[in-house]
Amino acid sequence: xxxxxxxxxxxxxxxxxxxxxxxxxxxxxxxxxxxxxxxxxxxxxxxxxxxxxxxxxxxxxxxxxxxxxxxxxxxxxxxxxxxxxxxxxxxxxxxxxxxxxxxxxxxxxxxxx
Amino acid sequence: xxxxxxxxxxxxxxxxxxxxxxxxxxxxxxxxxxxxxxxxxxxxxxxxxxxxxxxxxxxxxxxxxxxxxxxxxxxxxxxxxxxxxxxxxxxxxxxxxxxxxxxxxxxxxxxxxx
Numbered sequence: 001x002x003x004x005x006x007x008x009x010x011x012x013x014x015x016x017x018x019x020x021x022x023x024x025x026x027x028x029x030x031x032x033x034x035x036x037x038x039x040x041x042x043x044x045x046x047x048x049x050x051x052x053x054x055x056x057x058x059x060x061x062x063x064x065x066x067x068x069x070x071x072x073x074x075x076x077x078x079x080x081x082x083x084x085x086x087x088x089x090x091x092x093x094x095x096x097x098x099x100x101x102x103x104x105x106x107x108x109x110x111x112x113x
Numbered sequence: 114x115x116x117x118x119x120x121x122x123x124x125x126x127x128x129x130x131x132x133x134x135x136x137x138x139x140x141x142x143x144x145x146x147x148x149x150x151x152x153x154x155x156x157x158x159x160x161x162x163x164x165x166x167x168x169x170x171x172x173x174x175x176x177x178x179x180x181x182x183x184x185x186x187x188x189x190x191x192x193x194x195x196x197x198x199x200x201x202x203x204x205x206x207x208x209x210x211x212x213x214x215x216x217x218x219x220x221x222x223x224x225x226x227x
Contacts, residue, residue: 006155032213043117043203043218044156051213089155093212099146099169101212103155 002027002094006104014112019080021088021107024072029095033073035064036089038106044089048075077109085111116140117206117219125225126194134189134222138206145187146216147179148203156203162187163210191224199226 003026013019025033031052036044050057050064050073057064061080066073073092077084087106094100116139126132138145144163148156158171162181176192185206191198201223205216 034215036218041220043205043220045218046215049215091155099161099210099212100158100171101146101156101216103157105155106153 002030002092002100002102004090004092004102004104006090006107008107009105010108010110012110012112013080015080015082017080019075019077019084019109021075021090021109022072023074023090023092023104024070025092025102026071027092027095028068028071030092031095032093033064033066034091034101035075036091038087038089040086047088080109080111082111082113085109117204117217119202119204119219119222121222122220123223123225125227127227128194128196130194130226131190131192132194132224134191134202134204134224136187136189136204136206136219138185138187138204139217142206142208142217143185144207144210144214145181145185146205146207147187147189148205149173149198150201150203150221152200159189161210168210194226196226199224 034049038044063076090104091101118137146161147159150156160170165181181187201221203221205218207214
């Protein structure tokens, strides 16, 4: 079945700098890759997603890149702000099930003032 | 805010008991997925309901069961609670079935089993 690995587990960056979180997946049939942000005491919130027919997607300060050949995708946050501090999760659709998202273990992003 | 609500917010049970968690989906959404999130980990898929039918299930035993009602709200039932069932239980609603539909999460129910 699908396995999603996420790195790093903790990332500390200076306010204003960029942050990059990387995920790899194992199932070549996966074709949907969302990124979620989870703040303390809240449910995950979708921040950006990408489907396998594109290689990059951008929304203001957030971008996601997908390399299908290498089976990895990355989240890029530019000009980080204190409110970006949270836990970020990547996920991948399980190719043969059509209903299941497989999630990474999460990255705790800390923005230092 | 996503419009997905869950109740209760917190719950304490003892081992062997049964629990029912509730979820109201976002207006217009006909699909609800349930996840278990242990502390410090990513969510794990339990099952998905589409138009009142279970249409997919993760690696969870049969003592985890669910229902979806005509208004698309949903319940998660867990029988014979075990200590390892302590977790945050999340529901997510979407416009259609499948993992490739954008899922909108509620705030979760935190369950503690003693």
